[in-house]
Amino acid sequence: MNEKRTLYHALRIHQDRCVGCTICMSKCPTGAIRIRNGKAAIRANWCTDCGECFISCPTKAFYVEEDDFEHIYQYAYRVALLPALFLSQFSKHHSLVEIDAALKQLGFTHIFIVETAVDAFKVEIAKQLKKCEDKPCISNYCPAATRLIQIKYPELTSHILPMISLITGAAILAQENLLQQEAKKEEIGIFYVTPCAAKIAEIKGMPSSESLVNGVINMDTLFNKVSLLLSKNKDANTENTLGQTPSISGCDMCWNLSGGEAGQFQGRTLAIDEIHNVMGFIEQMESSEELQNIDYLELRACDRGCVGGILTPANRFLAAERLTKFAQEIKPASVKYDNPNASSRKRLENSLLKTALIPLPKESYQGNFDEKLKQMEKVRKMMCYLPGIDCGACGAPECKVMAEDIVRDEAQLSNCIFLQRELEHYGKLDGEQAYHIIENVWGKDRLKKNCYKRGATLEGEQPEENSK
Amino acid sequence: MNLSYEIEAGNFTKAGYASSEVKSVLKQLSIDSSLIKRIVIALYEAEVNVVAHSEGGRIRIEIDSEKIKMIVSDRGPGIADIEQAMQVGYSTASDEVRAMGFGAGMGLPNIKKNSDELRITSHLGEGTTVEMIDYFK
Numbered sequence: 001m002n003e004k005r006t007l008y009h010a011l012r013i014h015q016d017r018c019v020g021c022t023i024c025m026s027k028c029p030t031g032a033i034r035i036r037n038g039k040a041a042i043r044a045n046w047c048t049d050c051g052e053c054f055i056s057c058p059t060k061a062f063y064v065e066e067d068d069f070e071h072i073y074q075y076a077y078r079v080a081l082l083p084a085l086f087l088s089q090f091s092k093h094h095s096l097v098e099i100d101a102a103l104k105q106l107g108f109t110h111i112f113i114v115e116t117a118v119d120a121f122k123v124e125i126a127k128q129l130k131k132c133e134d135k136p137c138i139s140n141y142c143p144a145a146t147r148l149i150q151i152k153y154p155e156l157t158s159h160i161l162p163m164i165s166l167i168t169g170a171a172i173l174a175q176e177n178l179l180q181q182e183a184k185k186e187e188i189g190i191f192y193v194t195p196c197a198a199k200i201a202e203i204k205g206m207p208s209s210e211s212l213v214n215g216v217i218n219m220d221t222l223f224n225k226v227s228l229l230l231s232k233n234k235d236a237n238t239e240n241t242l243g244q245t246p247s248i249s250g251c252d253m254c255w256n257l258s259g260g261e262a263g264q265f266q267g268r269t270l271a272i273d274e275i276h277n278v279m280g281f282i283e284q285m286e287s288s289e290e291l292q293n294i295d296y297l298e299l300r301a302c303d304r305g306c307v308g309g310i311l312t313p314a315n316r317f318l319a320a321e322r323l324t325k326f327a328q329e330i331k332p333a334s335v336k337y338d339n340p341n342a343s344s345r346k347r348l349e350n351s352l353l354k355t356a357l358i359p360l361p362k363e364s365y366q367g368n369f370d371e372k373l374k375q376m377e378k379v380r381k382m383m384c385y386l387p388g389i390d391c392g393a394c395g396a397p398e399c400k401v402m403a404e405d406i407v408r409d410e411a412q413l414s415n416c417i418f419l420q421r422e423l424e425h426y427g428k429l430d431g432e433q434a435y436h437i438i439e440n441v442w443g444k445d446r447l448k449k450n451c452y453k454r455g456a457t458l459e460g461e462q463p464e465e466n467s468k
Numbered sequence: 469m470n471l472s473y474e475i476e477a478g479n480f481t482k483a484g485y486a487s488s489e490v491k492s493v494l495k496q497l498s499i500d501s502s503l504i505k506r507i508v509i510a511l512y513e514a515e516v517n518v519v520a521h522s523e524g525g526r527i528r529i530e531i532d533s534e535k536i537k538m539i540v541s542d543r544g545p546g547i548a549d550i551e552q553a554m555q556v557g558y559s560t561a562s563d564e565v566r567a568m569g570f571g572a573g574m575g576l577p578n579i580k581k582n583s584d585e586l587r588i589t590s591h592l593g594e595g596t597t598v599e600m601i602d603y604f605k
Contacts, residue, residue, distance in 0.1 A: 155501035283488065286491065286505075286508070361498075363498070364496055365496060365497070369497060369498070369499075369533060369604065370533045372497050373469060373497060373531065373532075373533065376469060376493070376496065376497065377469050380469070
């Protein structure tokens with residue numbers, strides 16, 4: 001069914017860096033990681049791109065795929081589609097003017113703040129909230145949170161607002177503004193600067209007809225490039241050009257922060273951040289009467305919102321503080337969507353709605369109800385034998401998950417090191433076979449001495465080619 | 469398939485454990501979500517009743533291809549007049565229990581509303597057994 005559709009993901013694993021330590025496997029909120037041949041492997045259809053694996057990895061084996069920066073030069077008009085939180089990544093010693101100048105020096109011709117589009121979204125969301133009968137309405141802002149719902153809480157998928165992403169909305173405004181300045185469509189390159197992997201997956205997973213974004217640049221990459229220039233540019237000629245972008249109200253600027261969205265609507269609204277909090281809350285919501293009358297639910301997979309994104313270099317608490325400060329400094333008098341943007345806004349307003357997301361349930365068991373019930377009973381029987389300590393040595397995060405894998409023919413009971421001892425004890429497995437099984441899960445030579453591993457005597461040294 | 473859970477008297481923080489476990493089992497079996505909601509609400513109410521009124525009890529659940537049968541039995545005072553207890557708003561809950569937001573007299577009516585079959589047997593001074601059945605089709 002849905003299992004056949006492979007979802008796009010931006011999280012990748014450096015095979016040479018991964019040591020199969022099982023940490024990411026036990027951290028993954030949807031149980032999408034297994035260890036095979038000694039390396040972590042992600043099951044694409046269960047992954048929400050939340051980045052828990054990326055954060056937890058002790059060897060920095062995860063990376064986020066990104067477009068080559070050079071791609072921007074294919075276009076005459078090079079737009080950096082910048083979330084406001086990018087500006088909060090720098091210490092207060094750098095002014096916005098300096099940052100803007102550095103971005104221009106890097107080759108961007110236009111800087112467009114994503115949150116410029118918030119205003120139009122607010123109006124539409126308020127409309128949706130009014131006519132929504134199936135409460136709560138769930139924000140579609142965080143793609144990791146919406147993916148989590150599609151996979152783990154599929155029955156709530158219909159609650160997610162059927163709207164385009166804020167990024168697409170901002171891209172529409174940016175493109176329309178340039179078209180009005182006589183630019184041709186094919187000359188415009190819009191590059192989104194992303195704080196996380198999920199937004200890349202969202203953008204790249206869209207049909208190309210829907211996406212106006214031509215490329216994605218990771219926020220840490222751009223931060224490094226800008227920082228390098230800032231350190232050189234001490235006395236460069238810095239002209240204030242941020243005024244080119246339409247002005248944004250302070251509270252719209254904080255949209256990405258936890259509560260930045262929920263706080264702007266009437267009724268009972270709640271903001272939940274960090275993926276485990278999100279899961280805990282949804283689970284409580286499913287059975288508690290008290291939580292049945294929520295109007296709007298803002299969900300963010302990262303702690304504190306997007307300032308906690310895995311590609312944001314700054315400490316999330318400091319970044320949130322700086323962003324809030326910027327927002328306070330913006331004068332409410334500054335008019336939004338003044339000319340030449342009136343018609344851009346019209347186009348955005350007409351594009352806000354899109355078809356609803358579909359559920360993509362994670363199914364541990366297959367077949368019809370009776371078959372599923374049988375598989376579940378099988379798992380419970382296997383649990384009588386498995387040790388129940390969730391050590392991960394079989395390559396699955398929990399004993400129960402391993403049993404489910406076995407039922408789906410993706411693992412064997414003998415992968416369990418406890419059961420191996422038991423089988424050996426009763427003469428059903430010889431040492432050679434047991435050794436072979438371990439190498440299957442953990443890779444060849446895994447049981448051999450290796451002084452280059454983390455914490456061992458030669459950690460950090462370059463291994464010699466023939467030092468097996 | 470059989471499932472079994474113990475219920476501790478007086479521990480409201482743990483009330484809801486069994487119903488949320490059962491919920492995840494039913495989800496894995498791809499039961500329709502509105503039916504899951506019915507089952508979970510009925511079971512949760514029964515769980516709270518045991519926590520609030522008894523000296524402890526047990527939930528036994530049987531799932532087969534047609535139905536889920538939930539038997540919640542407790543040791544405790546029993547119910548003097550079952551018909552009266554089924555009335556909306558009727559409750560013998562103590563002030564303490566009411567202060568925690570329980571004891572509004574909605575428990576048994578809610579269970580009745582959310583189960584296809586309901587049987588209550590009770591012996592004064594011994595305990596109560598609530599048997600609920602929901603059919604999958």
